[in-house]
Amino acid sequence: MTQGIVIKSTGSWYTVKTDDGAEIDCKVKGRFRLQGIRSTNPVSVGDRVHITVADDGAAFITRVDDRRNYIIRRASNLSKESHIIAANIDAAVLVVTVEHPRTNLVFIDRFLATAEAYNIPVYIAINKCDIYNEDEMELALGIQHLYRTIGYETHLISAHNGEGLDNLSQYITGKLTLFSGNSGVGKSSLINRLIPGLDLKTAALSAQHDTGMHTTTYSQMFPLPQGGYIIDTPGIKGFGTIDFDPATVAHYFPEIFSISHNCRFNNCTHRNELGCAVLQAIEEHRISQSRYASYLSIIDDSTDGKYRVG
Numbered sequence: 631m632t633q634g635i636v637i638k639s640t641g642s643w644y645t646v647k648t649d650d651g652a653e654i655d656c657k658v659k660g661r662f663r664l665q666g667i668r669s670t671n672p673v674s675v676g677d678r679v680h681i682t683v684a685d686d687g688a689a690f691i692t693r694v695d696d697r698r699n700y701i702i703r704r705a706s707n708l709s710k711e712s713h714i715i716a717a718n719i720d721a722a723v724l725v726v727t728v729e730h731p732r733t734n735l736v737f738i739d740r741f742l743a744t745a746e747a748y749n750i751p752v753y754i755a756i757n758k759c760d761i762y763n764e765d766e767m768e769l770a771l772g773i774q775h776l777y778r779t780i781g782y783e784t785h786l787i788s789a790h791n792g793e794g795l796d797n798l799s800q801y802i803t804g805k806l807t808l809f810s811g812n813s814g815v816g817k818s819s820l821i822n823r824l825i826p827g828l829d830l831k832t833a834a835l836s837a838q839h840d841t842g843m844h845t846t847t848y849s850q851m852f853p854l855p856q857g858g859y860i861i862d863t864p865g866i867k868g869f870g871t872i873d874f875d876p877a878t879v880a881h882y883f884p885e886i887f888s889i890s891h892n893c894r895f896n897n898c899t900h901r902n903e904l905g906c907a908v909l910q911a912i913e914e915h916r917i918s919q920s921r922y923a924s925y926l927s928i929i930d931d932s933t934d935g936k937y938r939v940g
């Protein structure tokens with residue numbers, strides 16, 4: 631029996647880098663459940679696994695070790711199944727764009743809340759700042775201000791002209807970092823800059839819809855020249871949340887959570903209760919409307935089971 635780490639996932643095949651350095655393409659035997667999670671992909675990049683190789687050379691993943699953490703989202707519309715984006719990571723870079731394509735704030739907040747559930751640090755990279763007009767740049771700076779105020783590392787960057795890449799490169803040194811975001815925001819372009827010679831496939835946006843073309847179709851881990859690893863992933867459209875208990879969603883919005891200690895009732899859901907400190911903070915612009923709307927959208931997801939495009 632051999633052990634290793636999953637470095638590539640196509641959905642049906644997984645490449646495992648074994649502890650002695652070999653790379654073996656494996657399948658998963660049967661359809662097994664892990665830790666009670668119903669998932670469309672029982673194994674994800676970053677997983678530590680056990681494999682067995684049959685006499686005919688066919689290799690199978692037979693066991694997945696407990697995960698230290700993972701980023702998970704709802705697999706699709708109305709689905710009760712989840713999709714694990716990556717496991718056992720040290721950090722995530724959420725690549726967003728103000729325009730071309732436009733990243734939705736609800737999408738950002740749902741990703742952040744999901745990462746908060748495991749205390750995974752998120753670096754928000756606002757990419758393509760080389761092409762923004764004055765209004766778009768103002769919006770980008772507004773988003774940077776909002777998330778910095780909450781405590782997230784947030785930076786304006788450009789995969790094209792290199793702005794901000796030194797800072798990003800330092801941040802990911804020595805870590806296993808997931809790169810995630812909508813299709814077309816420039817994840818693969820960034821990784822190409824951070825790992826010279828890699829030459830991942832990238833593609834222009836759809837001229838008609840100004841959205842990405844889903845160019846990257848599988849998740850893969852790459853070593854960084856200065857130490858550490860990056861995981862490139864396929865762009866995702868919506869981020870349906872899953873497995874949130876409505877009563878604890880506020881725990882994953884740091885600025886809402888810290889103010890909630892002043893609510894009159896300690897089971898306050900911050901929707902319409904008397905003496906709610908969160909609602910008052912929103913009125914006084916100490917908590918942003920957009921963050922609060924995202925908070926509510928996760929509660930709705932958890933209670934009615936619907937998937938939102940956010």
Ligand SMILES: Nc1nc2c(ncn2[C@@H]2O[C@H](COP(=O)(O)OP(=O)(O)OP(=O)(O)O)[C@@H](O)[C@H]2O)c(=O)[nH]1
Pocket residue numbers: 757758759760761787788789790791811812813814815816817818819820831832833834835842843844845846847863864865866
């Ligand atoms: N102007 C500008 N264009 C960029 C920048 N980064 C990426 N692009 C362009 O945006 C398009 C999409 O880039 P990709 O790297 O393929 O995007 P992706 O996030 O990997 O997309 P998926 O693989 O579909 O998820 C390409 O035409 C890139 O050249 C940037 O900083 N500035």
Ligand SMILES: [Mg+2]
Pocket residue numbers: 817818819831832845846863864865
């Ligand atoms: Mg890509």
Ligand SMILES: [Zn+2]
Pocket residue numbers: 890893894898899900901903905906907908909
């Ligand atoms: Zn409250």
